[in-house]
Amino acid sequence: MQPSGQACMINKHILVAVDESDNANRAVQYVALMLGGLQGFKVTLINIVAVPPEDFFTNAGQRASWIADNETKSKRVLQGFRETLVKSGVDGQSVEISMKTGEYTSVAQVILDEATLIGAGTIALGRRGISKQEEFIYGSTSNKILHSQKSCNALWVIE
Amino acid sequence: MFSDNELKDMIARQVGPERVPARIRVISDTSDFYRVDYDDVVILGEKPYLIRHNEREGRFGIEEQQKFWVKRAVDLIDGSVKVVKLTFHESFVAKVGGLSFECYRSPKKEARILQLVRGDQRFMQGVSILDTAGNIVRILDYIQGKTLSDSVLLLGRDHEDYFYNYFPKVLGEFIELARAIKFLHDNGEKHGDIRRDHIIKEKNTGLCRWIDFDFNYLHKENMAGYDLFGLGNVIVYLAGRGDVISRDLKEKDPEAYQKLSAEDLNIIFSSRVVNLQKVYPYISDDLNRILLHFSSGANVFYENTGEFLQDLQMVQNRLS
Numbered sequence A: 001m002q003p004s005g006q007a008c009m010i011n012k013h014i015l016v017a018v019d020e021s022d023n024a025n026r027a028v029q030y031v032a033l034m035l036g037g038l039q040g041f042k043v044t045l046i047n048i049v050a051v052p053p054e055d056f057f058t059n060a061g062q063r064a065s066w067i068a069d070n071e072t073k074s075k076r077v078l079q080g081f082r083e084t085l086v087k088s089g090v091d092g093q094s095v096e097i098s099m100k101t102g103e104y105t106s107v108a109q110v111i112l113d114e115a116t117l118i119g120a121g122t123i124a125l126g127r128r129g130i131s132k133q134e135e136f137i138y139g140s141t142s143n144k145i146l147h148s149q150k151s152c153n154a155l156w157v158i159e
Numbered sequence B: 001m002f003s004d005n006e007l008k009d010m011i012a013r014q015v016g017p018e019r020v021p022a023r024i025r026v027i028s029d030t031s032d033f034y035r036v037d038y039d040d041v042v043i044l045g046e047k048p049y050l051i052r053h054n055e056r057e058g059r060f061g062i063e064e065q066q067k068f069w070v071k072r073a074v075d076l077i078d079g080s081v082k083v084v085k086l087t088f089h090e091s092f093v094a095k096v097g098g099l100s101f102e103c104y105r106s107p108k109k110e111a112r113i114l115q116l117v118r119g120d121q122r123f124m125q126g127v128s129i130l131d132t133a134g135n136i137v138r139i140l141d142y143i144q145g146k147t148l149s150d151s152v153l154l155l156g157r158d159h160e161d162y163f164y165n166y167f168p169k170v171l172g173e174f175i176e177l178a179r180a181i182k183f184l185h186d187n188g189e190k191h192g193d194i195r196r197d198h199i200i201k202e203k204n205t206g207l208c209r210w211i212d213f214d215f216n217y218l219h220k221e222n223m224a225g226y227d228l229f230g231l232g233n234v235i236v237y238l239a240g241r242g243d244v245i246s247r248d249l250k251e252k253d254p255e256a257y258q259k260l261s262a263e264d265l266n267i268i269f270s271s272r273v274v275n276l277q278k279v280y281p282y283i284s285d286d287l288n289r290i291l292l293h294f295s296s297g298a299n300v301f302y303e304n305t306g307e308f309l310q311d312l313q314m315v316q317n318r319l320s
Helices: A022-035 A062-088 A108-119 A134-138 A143-148 B004-015 B108-118 B150-154 B159-165 B167-186 B225-240 B246-252 B252-260 B285-292 B304-320
Strands: A012-015 A042-051 A095-102 A120-127 A154-158 B041-044 B048-059 B062-075 B080-087 B090-096 B097-107 B126-130 B135-142 B144-145 B201-202 B209-212 B213-219
Touching: A012 A022, A012 A108, A022 A042, A022 A120, A022 A154, A042 A108, A042 B246, A062 A095, A062 B041, A108 A120, A120 A143, A120 B080, A134 B097, A134 B225, A134 B252, A143 A154, A143 B252, B004 B062, B041 B285, B108 B126, B108 B135, B144 B150, B144 B304, B150 B201, B150 B225, B159 B167, B167 B209, B167 B225, B167 B304, B225 B285, B225 B304, B285 B304
Parallel strands: A012 A042, A012 A120, A042 A095, A120 A154
Antiparallel strands: B041 B048, B048 B062, B062 B080, B080 B135, B090 B097, B097 B213, B126 B135, B144 B201, B201 B209
């Protein structure tokens, strides 16, 4: 029988979903603050390049150029946030970056799938305060993750 | 492919000898749709189509405007009336309420949906064909009839008569239409421009059909969000036998107007009343609860068409 009060096993792999927004910046700063100097944690930064449907583009060249531009931005964002974490004391060897490019129906689902794939115990992401109207029509990535996530131990939604 | 005389014979046969133009211009590259004009013959997929007028579309009180890329036409082989949609790409940022959408018109999307819904009577029917320049042209069966929104305005002596005697059938028709949209969503497609005037009630069959699938928008987290908003607007319109506008109510029914609060109005279009039970007290709680999902006071939204349909179905089961 397990003695009461014994610390449960903590999965020390955190998936941080980022984009170019200030909210993502706040999320990374928060993770940096929480982890700076702590040993044994692993962080994966993920950015999703959600490609519009093929019919958004007038030709294949335009689509290829759109993807190239956005992947360049994505790499810049990921590298920038990686540096933020390292400067805050997170071991550079423990920070990985992941860029996902595709025609995705739901960004939230991509994040959840990645968390499962890499075995992350925590998902962290920023949330901008959206209006009721925006949530109604656009939907909310953080809300969807909140309601759908099953495999993670924790979800950090940073306002 | 066809000589002038052959085309003139076909035109005489299908639209009458008095309508045969003196000179026939045959077009097979429709890139410049402004050039495709009345009495031209457009050859598509080896079939000749006699072009008639440009189609028009109006919206919410805005005067009807010509759609130069959409032509009424006659199939010169069998005489059937068609709507020929030529390739027109446009993209723009649409504002709905305070929200912005990156929208675009896509012939490819419409062609894909036409293929997906072939034989499904809940949708307009047609085929897409490449012209000689590779433009995607959609040839649609013309649907004769009124929009569903116009047809419900003619039902019943007043709202109460409409609600008890006609609305159950209208609700059944709407549920079929919502199922049709779910079918699109289940197949990874959106309608993209759900409006009550994009539903035609066919004169001969009484079937309600969705039209116009070439609009698309870049969705965010919820792919179906904007389509669901459109469905919500349609059911509120159908339940109210027209839009119930708060400022009209102030004059026509001041007692009901007094009961309204901001939460009773449409979440985006703040002039429209969604809490119809405050205006028409005989509207049932279960139906009104569905309508309230589209109100400013809503705290819970439908995530997908399936959830919306489930609630509608319960109302229909109770009514039948």
